[in-house]
Amino acid sequence: MSEMENIQQRPLLLKILKSPYLIISAMIGGILMGVYAPDASTIIAPAGTIYLNLLKMTIFPILISAIITSIGHVFGNKETKIFLGRILTYSFLFLFIISIISVIFPLIIQPGSGLSESARITLGKTLSAADQSGSSASYFQEKQGFVSFLGQMIPQNIFDSMGKGHSLQILFFSILLGVATGALRDNNRKTLLGWTEALFKAFFSIIEWIMYLLPFGLFSLMAGQIAKSGLETIFAMGMFVMVIYLVSLVIFLASAVIISISTKVSFYKAIFSLKDALLIAFGTQSTFASMPATINGLSKELKVDEELVNLVVPLGSVINRFSMIITYGVATVFAAQLYGVSLGVADICLALVLIVLAAIAGAGTPGIVSLAMISIIFTPLGLPSSALLVLLLAINPVTEPITTMTNIYAVAASTALIAKKKKEPLVEEVE
Template sequence: MAKLEWLKRPGTSLAAMAIGILLGLYDRNVALFIAPVGELYLSFLKMLVVPIMVTAIISSLGKLMASREAVRYLKRTVLTFATGLLLVSLIGVGVGLIGNPGTGLDQRAREVLGNAIMGGEAMVSGQSGTQGAFTVMDFLAMIIPTNLFESLLGEQNLQVLFVAMVFGVAIGTVREKKRDDVLDVIEVIYKAFERIIGWSIYGLPVGLLCLMAGQFASMGMDLLAAMTKFIVLIHLACLIILLLSAVLIWKLTGRSLVRSTADLKQPLLIAFGTRNSLATLPFIFQALRARYRLEEKTVNFVTPLSIILCRYSMVTMFSVGTIFVAQLYGVPLGPGQIATVLLASILAALSGAGAPALVSLSMIGIILAPLGLPSETAVVLLLAVTPIVDPILTMLNVHLACASTILVNGSAVKASRPVRVGKEIKA
């Protein structure tokens, strides 16, 4: 395997992604032909994610419960997540109000948007039943599964996460020696899947090349051109948040902005190429343990919760997207409406946690209904720009998950400053 180590280098993956983008833009037929290879690679990674997530949550929660630290970690985690979501929503609303994405559109852009809305409303009409009041009971119904196997088959990751947490707490409260034996077995299973992930890295450049080729080949360029201002503002909001997140890691760990970004290069690269936050979980685990020397129980507990629950990407999309739709329809937003957008963006993002993209985006109806705006229009337009904004939004999720985990870990981070950098995941 030593001769193939070059396949694991970030430069190789970056070059592969660049080739994929060029293929998607200039040779659409070839790009669409190889795109299924990338989807197969992504499916392979996703196949490994659920076992890794479940075993990580169970083992970490079991150990936390056994050490009586669960309540302390839970308090810090909730406070960190709530603060992060609020700040992201504030930045999204601020960028939207200052940038005015829905104003100043020329006649051609309005025609393209109008055609896209009329053509897409039928597709999303079945998903627009979220305009009524969304209650706590609705959210709990989304979390608690009636059948675990149906949740696994339907990729209801929020429900799978809930079951894993309950099981981890239950194991941690057992006061017998056999508890440690069970946790050891679960950890061995986790390590086995982590080893498989290590093997899969050799195929990462090919997977990223094919994924990027397919994504860029399938973009509707006319619609993207009409929404250029919105796309630019989404990227601007993400860059501002990423910079703040990097500064937070710098302050917590003493590492420079460049160094901290380099330490997280592998999960960030995979996030950008796959557009799938869950697929990066094993690589986040490895980076935070090896590079930052964080406690394994903290990493394995906080990171999956952040990736699945804290949809920072959706908060950004919803906050900027709502401003865009309101301006598109000429609806003025006063202080009360802005406060509604600010808080409802967080609620809508939480409501779509673990759901497929179309269902998650349809949750914007929770924000738009009180403002008297049509959710179908928003869903159609957000779906259209998803291929171009998803890479940086996924990076946003991953970077903030890393920052949140480091913040929750707290004192252990400072003690890790002198420790040398570890190695990447190896086969």
């Protein structure tokens, strides 16, 4: 409520700073600087990192307070089971559909077949350089299995987990604490939930302030990233990058349609209401960093049930890694084409399941570690995972902006869809 009032009273300067045109211009400026003045870009790059840290600073407190508050409220309600069941169903539905889209497009376009001689030479050089430095091996050090995945989910010490940023452990703890809070007697529950809600709002205000610096942050982030990316490899993988962008665009547009129908707004407004979240995601490549803006856009601009948004968006940000699904899907088909391994229908079905599993197994891990999860998909299919990891790392600076942006938008779409199906308000206690 108070945020809405603020919008009308904002001074001109602050209005300009939050204008999407300025933000987009800053990003384009950063890209141009990265291309034409790479040395200067490297100097200003730390400013971008500082800004990103500033954004991420309050993410875990927001995640914890949002989850506790929403779960705490929900568990005071009888329809809880149906409600959580619906979240799970839609999450899996989205994961599988996106996985199918990500596999079908490269199967049709075939980015891994018929690479030019010069492209093959560049890829070969990239791979042999990695072989000699042994850089790819380090990402595969931790063996993944279902038991170790469970083990990683349960924190030994929650404060240690927060310190180290183990988002999956923090999520697990927050859900448990939310359930426990919901089970408390009326008085205690209301007191505790009042606290967490107040904390959530306070942390949110900090994000609101930081958002005014977004143009500067994105400018230096983009400049630094472009300057350090290996452009040669990116060009050699041009078709791969294009397919990633195409798949992302398709999922993005589909998400826009879902949001537009579910919230009964125009197609244009479905996109524009979440512009902050989308731009942050594109510029920072951090789903977490854009989480507060997504919550804000969905609940304030699109008027999706606030309680539900506060629950589903943090959950989805950690668990539903659509960006990884897109990358895994395209990479799997690309690798099969590059190495002349033919994928039958059974292989493709297996791949679809493995892609979803790998994305869930990588939940809560930083981008590079979750890229290494491709071994979960590649090993059963007999594809070389370490080689593809090297190539994925090389093109990541170019593909991550679009996949992260699509990720946060698909999370928003799934939230809007779940909220639409929620006919009557589930949470009656909240006024």
